[in-house]
Amino acid sequence: ETGVTQTPRHLVMGMTNKKSLKCEQHLGHNAMYWYKQSAKKPLELMFVYNFKEQTENNSVPSRFSPECPNSSHLFLHLHTLQPEDSALYLCASSQVLDQPQHFGDGTRLSIL
Amino acid sequence: GENVEQHPSTLSVQEGDSAVIKCTYSDSASNYFPWYKQELGKRPQLIIDIRSNVGEKKDQRIAVTLNKTAKHFSLHITETQPEDSAVYFCAAILSPWDTGRRALTFGSGTRLQVQP
Numbered sequence: 001e002t003g004v005t006q007t008p009r010h011l012v013m014g015m016t017n018k019k020s021l022k023c024e025q026h027l028g029h030n031a032m033y034w035y036k037q038s039a040k041k042p043l044e045l046m047f048v049y050n051f052k053e054q055t056e057n058n059s060v061p062s063r064f065s066p067e068c069p070n071s072s073h074l075f076l077h078l079h080t081l082q083p084e085d086s087a088l089y090l091c092a093s094s095q096v097l098d099q100p101q102h103f104g105d106g107t108r109l110s111i112l
Numbered sequence: 113g114e115n116v117e118q119h120p121s122t123l124s125v126q127e128g129d130s131a132v133i134k135c136t137y138s139d140s141a142s143n144y145f146p147w148y149k150q151e152l153g154k155r156p157q158l159i160i161d162i163r164s165n166v167g168e169k170k171d172q173r174i175a176v177t178l179n180k181t182a183k184h185f186s187l188h189i190t191e192t193q194p195e196d197s198a199v200y201f202c203a204a205i206l207s208p209w210d211t212g213r214r215a216l217t218f219g220s221g222t223r224l225q226v227q228p
Contacts, residue, residue, distance in 0.1 A: 033215065043156070043201055043218040056215055090155065097215055098144050098205050103155040 003027045006091050006104035014112050015081055021107045023074040023091030031094045032074040033101065034066060038087040049074060050097055078109075086111045116204050118219030126227050131192050133222045135202035136184040145185045146216070147176060148201045156201060160187070192226045199223050 004025045013019050025032065034046040048056035049068040063085075065077040074091055088108050092101040118135045125131050135145075146161035162169045162176045162185065169176050175188040185204075189196055203216040 031215075042199070042221040045215060045217070048215045100146055100158045100161060101216060103157070105155050 004091060004093055004102050004104035006089075006107050008107060009105065010108045010110075012110045012112060013078070013081065015083075017081075018077070018079040020078065021076040021089055021091075021109075023076075023093075023104055025072055025074075025091075025093040025102070025104075027093060027095075027102060029093035029095050029102070030071050031097050031099075032068060032071070033092040033094075034074065034076055035090040035092065036087045037090055037106070043090075047076075048097070055097075081109075081111045083111050085109065116202060116206070116217050116219045118202050118222060120222060121220065122223045122225070124225045124227060125192055127192060127194060129192055131187075131189045131196070131224055131226075133187045133200055133202070133224070134184060135186070135204070135219050136182075137204045137206065137217075138183070139204075139206045140180070140183060142183075142204045142206055144205045144216075145176070145178060146203050147187050148203065148218075149198045150201065150221075151198045159200075189224075192224075194226050194228050197224055197226045 007022045031050045033048050036044045036046055045058050046060045047066040052068050063080050067075040088106045090106045091104040094101045116137050143164040147159050148156040149159045150156040160171050160174050160176050162178050173190045178185040199221045201221050202219040206217050
């Protein structure tokens with residue numbers, strides 16, 4: 001049990017679909033993160049939430065929309081994605097921003 | 113720009129040998145340096161970390177050293193075993209005094225292959 005659970009584990013979608021990735025942490029942490037992992041950029045930070053407030057958006061296209069309703073849950077809403085968005089999307093959490101991060105197992109996303 | 117550079121990108125060693133991976137960072141104010149191991153198909157896992165008030169930290173066969181003057185830190189694995197084969201990522205908090213940017217910045221990863 002990792003303490004950080006991501007669903008679904010695998011997702012295949014067309015470019016016109018709308019889907020959401022979910023992340024839940026059971027560690028009592030206050031910061032949560034979305035990363036994109038691909039062969040081109042091994043660990044690319046996308047979004048950071050600290051105490052439910054978004055503190056970083058690393059120039060991510062608007063077709064990715066994060067949501068953090070509380071400190072335990074983080075979503076990534078997807079719409080009109082491109083083939084180059086196919087990657088492993090990892091969620092992580094930490095007690096606060098400068099503490100060790102715990103990762104989930106990721107969602108493997110494939111865009112047809 | 114602010115970044116973390118990691119070398120080498122691939123490293124192959126014989127079982128029992130030592131492996132060293134080095135990272136450099138750009139912001140002298142950086143104060144937290146973790147290392148993560150990611151086995152094939154699995155999530156990254158923290159294996160060791162060090163803060164800027166310490167020069168070296170050891171945990172069994174793994175050690176991390178920090179040179180604040182030169183702005184680099186290294187991972188040392190001794191007596192390597194086949195199960196050490198994985199991708200290793202270094203990371204640092206750049207701009208630690210900027211409350212809006214205290215998340216980790218990761219290096220590009222090192223693929224370590226331990227040959228039996």
